[in-house]
Amino acid sequence: MNLAEITGQLAPLAYGVATIGPAIGVGIVVGxxxxxxxxxxxxxxxxxxxxxxxxxxTEALAFIAIAVAFIPFP
Structure with a gap:
């Protein structure tokens, strides 16, 4: 496995982890x-x-997380 394959597999996981913060933030704001x-x-x-x-x-943070999670590494 090269670095590109590993990064491709970790991108969806990184997005899922990165959306935890905005989800908590939206919950606090609404509450x-x-x-x-x-x-x-x-x-x-x-x-x-x-x-x-x-x-x-708060949701802008989730959109930034999407963009950062799928940026290819050299």
Whole structure:
């Protein structure tokens, strides 16, 4: 086996491991938003918008992980 074959086999594993962080982050963001809405229901619209913004930034980490996991090594 050469390095390219090993790297090709590890890329999906690296992607799977790299998505654990964003998954935890999205869970925290959504959980804190639900908690905040329960405390102050009148801010639901504003908090929901901020939640989606936070989810978008957190999911950007997953997209970066996809790109990095499939970069071929020389």
């Amino acid at each position: 804190k938003t639900v908690e905040s809405v329960a405390r102050q229901p009148e801010l639901q619209g504003r908090l929901t918008g901020l939640m989606f913004l936070g989810i978008a930034f």
